[in-house]
Amino acid sequence: MxxxxxxxxxxxxxxxxxxxxxxxxxxxxxxxxxxxxxxxxxxxxxxxxxxxxxxxxxxxxxxxxxxxxxxxxxxxxxxxxxxxxxxxxxxxxxxxxxxxxxxxxxxxxxxxxxxxxxxxxxxxxxxxxxxxxxxxxxxxxxxxxxxxxxxxxxxxxxxxxxxxxxxxxxxxxxxxxxxxxxxxxxxxxxxxxxxxxxxxxxxxxxxxxxxxxxxxxxxxxxxxxxxxASGNCHVFVDASADLDAAEAIVLNAKVQRPGVCNALETLLVHADAAAEFLPRALRALDAAGVELRGDERVRAHAPAGVAVAEATEEDWATEYLALTLAIRVVDSAQEAIAHIGRYGSGHSEAIVTRDTASARAFQLLVDAACVYVNVSTRFTDGGEFGMGAExxxxxxxxxxxxxxxxxxxxxxxxxxxxxxxxxx
Known part of the structure; x- marks a missing residue:
């Protein structure tokens, strides 16, 4: 043999x-x-x-x-x-x-x-x-x-x-x-x-x-x-996002299997959705054992009993491959796209939105192998794409x-x- x-x-x-x-x-x-x-x-x-x-x-x-x-x-x-x-x-x-x-x-x-x-x-x-x-x-x-x-x-x-x-x-x-x-x-x-x-x-x-x-x-x-290559993957929760869907996508992308290349590493949240979305998302992520690191605006929305450490420049560029998540509030889809362009690795990026224009801009302007609209990044996989394996x-x-x-x-x-x- x-x-x-x-x-x-x-x-x-x-x-x-x-x-x-x-x-x-x-x-x-x-x-x-x-x-x-x-x-x-x-x-x-x-x-x-x-x-x-x-x-x-x-x-x-x-x-x-x-x-x-x-x-x-x-x-x-x-x-x-x-x-x-x-x-x-x-x-x-x-x-x-x-x-x-x-x-x-x-x-x-x-x-x-x-x-x-x-x-x-x-x-x-x-x-x-x-x-x-x-x-x-x-x-x-x-x-x-x-x-x-x-x-x-x-x-x-x-x-x-x-x-x-x-x-x-x-x-x-x-x-x-x-x-x-x-x-x-x-x-x-x-x-x-x-x-x-x-x-x-x-x-x-x-x-x-x-x-x-x-x-x-x-x-x-x-x-x-x-x-x-590595996957410094992002999910952007837009202002118009279905927040129930956004929470489910974020948790799946981060928690289901954190040690893989298509897992979520940085969460971006539109400022207009932050007040309603962040407290519930931070609470759910904390309950799932995720170590949270956020910018000043994220930490301002942290609910009582949920610790959010201060995010550093290094956090935005890090593929943790662990139950650690960096979180940032942005003022527009354009700012989210720019952040991904600067720190992303070109692997898998997702937007959660009900706005067709934001979804289309994300698809056109985000430079990555796989770009998702209202779908978890965890689907970047040959088996999931119908290829049998990869x-x-x-x-x-x-x-x-x-x-x-x-x-x-x-x-x-x-x-x-x-x-x-x-x-x-």
């Missing part, structure tokens, strides 16, 4: 993936889908083995005091394993993007030109703490015809190893070439640098992690990189932006057909 072959170095693993990439790109949808369903079944069948490995990682994580947010990302339970398997099944049910005609036309000389989707070839995914990415990324790459080299962090080494082994074995048994799914152990920065410099072998790298990982790759990468959320503007699913894991080629035409 792919992971039990004798290759050990990063270069050898990448070369094995390169050898698998050609046959994999030519596989029919039936083989790829059969492999994905086999992976899902194997995950369910081997759940005890997965949880045993994950328990070892969690024990080490607590001993190393990695923090509640990372522990939450790291943790697996039967429901999460089942959800990962369901994601693989959902990806199997998606249309195969490979070979899809994007557009085409006939030239005046009778030559037909078509643009069709093709795999990248070898995709490397570098990620921190989240063992679910092992399967999500492998499944997305398999569906899109790409060989994948996985490089998880040391904090999830046991979980990643068993998950990758399960995926590789199930895929190989279903007819996928050996080497199509492989795992780099998760060693130090030297290993990362070697992976990021496999020119001509690795076609694209997706890092999924914090700013430290992003900066480490930026310093060394010679292979193209699409960054799944490798990450890109905040870049070239090639892929937002959730990266099977279509975003393809490039294209032009197929040109004629009847003997030559250029004059």
């Amino acid at each position: 792919a992971l039990s072959t004798p290759v050990t170095s990063v270069a050898d693993i990448c070369l094995a993936a390169k050898e698998a990439a050609g046959p994999l790109a030519a596989l029919g949808s039936d083989v790829k889908d059969r492999a994905l369903l086999a992976i899902a079944d194997a995950l369910v069948a081997r759940t005890p083995e997965i949880l045993e490995a994950n328990a070892r990682d969690l024990e080490a994580g607590r001993a190393n005091d990695i923090g509640d947010a990372l522990l939450d990302r790291l943790a697996l339970d039967p429901a999460r394993v089942a959800a990962i398997a369901d994601g693989a099944r959902a990806i199997a049910a998606l249309p195969d993007p490979v070979g899809e005609t994007i557009d085409g036309h006939r030239l005046p000389n009778g030559v037909d030109v078509r643009r069709v989707r093709v795999p990248f070839g070898v995709v490397a995914v570098v990620y921190e703490a989240r063992p679910n990415v092992t399967i999500d990324a492998a499944a997305l790459c398999l569906k899109s015809g790409n060989a994948i080299v996985l490089r998880g962090s040391s904090s999830a080494i046991h979980s990643n190893r068993v998950l990758a082994q399960i995926a590789a074995e199930a895929a190989s048994a279903a007819g996928v070439p050996d080497g199509a799914i492989s795992l780099v152990a998760g060693g130090g920065r030297e290993e990362l640098a070697e992976l990021a410099t496999q020119d001509g072998v690795v076609d694209l790298i997706f890092p999924r992690g914090g700013e430290g990982l992003k900066n480490a790759l930026k310093a060394v990468a010679t292979v193209p990189v699409i960054y799944a 490798i990450g959320n890109s905040t870049q503007k070239l090639h892929a932006r937002g959730p990266i699913g099977v279509r975003e894991l393809t490039t294209f080629k032009y197929l040109v057909e004629g009847t003997g035409q030559v250029r004059a």
